[in-house]
Amino acid sequence: MPVDPGSARELIHRVFDLQRVIRCLSTSELKHGELGVASQGVLRMIAEHGGRAVDLAGQLGVSAPVLSRHLAELEGLGLVERHRDPEDRRAQRVALTEAGATALNEIEEHRISRLQSYLAGWDEEQAAHAILAIGQLSDALRTGARPMRPAPIQSSPPVLQTPPTPQTTQTQEEALAAR
Amino acid sequence: MPVDPGSARELIHRVFDLQRVIRCLSTSELKHGELGVASQGVLRMIAEHGGRAVDLAGQLGVSAPVLSRHLAELEGLGLVERHRDPEDRRAQRVALTEAGATALNEIEEHRISRLQSYLAGWDEEQAAHAILAIGQLSDALRTGARPMRPAPIQSSPPVLQTPPTPQTTQTQEEALAAR
DNA sequence: TATTGTTATACTCTATAACTATA
């Protein structure tokens, strides 16, 4: 049974409200030297899932031209390196330089300390709840947004389809208890 | 005592992740006829806090020129009306037209049904947790972002300052129990 | 023929600066 329409409406409004607040923060204090917020996100994604550019674009949820432009900028600043993939000479392998890792670290530390000051009245449990709830919401929207390939018409269902992403099937209590 | 740096980092990453997911949804399915997402937000804010344009801009967190442009667009589409404020002839009072209310309703209903389908596996408690956590986070960031006027140096503190926004001082349990 | 990446172009949303009108 779906969630109540009133709850859905409320959740939508809260999410848009959060986005507005974050946008205000972005313009006021999320810059880092030459780097815009988007490039900072690319930097972090490289650190986490670095590798082929095309995969990075998918993980960032942006088109190839957008990533290309950001990588060119980051390379120009000496923060990332691009090398042709020896196994597929069309592709690139992307990695942070020493300077890139340093810059990312500064960005992260700065954000963390700012957030810590904003959450001065919070306790660990509250933070854990927020992390969990937002993660679950992102997962739900991601699987919803994912354009499921058009339902196979008149074809017997494949025996083994895409791995049944175990993602977020925990209840909140289980997930919290597992910390 | 502030939240753990690890929790803060995790929360930051989850929030950016949510923003990415929502951006993907925005480009794929949040349009409504001529209206972009920003104009839809203006429409809703008018419905909730309609009144003086300058106050709307503040609540939306955008600059006056941005709101002016959106209002011009919405007025051109026949969705909002602007009248000079009789009490202050510099200002405008903004309100939805009949068509504007109808359009907003369609937008809301559409979003709600989409979100309900995305949250197919959720229960009411989970939704309530997400609403609460996201609202608390927005509040915390908003008060942090609010440029507190520079601490009065060498001046005796005002007897009555800005009302001590009671905002979110409930614990999660209290807030949930109050539903 | 499909995929990786780049360049060119355009769109959305935003801000700052300069202006008019009113207070």
Added chain:
DNA sequence: TATAGTTATAGAGTATAACAATA
């Protein structure tokens, strides 16, 4: 002098289309 609103301009971030090189 300060505030409400508009217009002009610029910037960040994104997408689509057309292209080159490789598979």
